[in-house]
Amino acid sequence: MPHLITEPHLDQPDDFYEALLDAHRDLPIEQSHALNARLVLLLANHIGDHPVLCEALQAARDSAPQPA
Helix, strand or coil: CCCCCCCCCCCCHHHHHHHHHHHHCCCCHHHHHHHHHHHHHHHHHHHCCHHHHHHHHHHHHHCCCCCC
């Protein structure tokens, strides 16, 4: 059964981060959030494995800063 890859695995991470920032540049906050939602759904469709996606959701939630 596949598991979520959590160790560095991204090809050209700095270039991707720059492209991500460029995609958001000059967007109002609502459009920026909508872009993130579309990106998540596109990547989730690409991954396609429900247990891996659930593991990713939990990992993202667990790594969120806790309110003071």
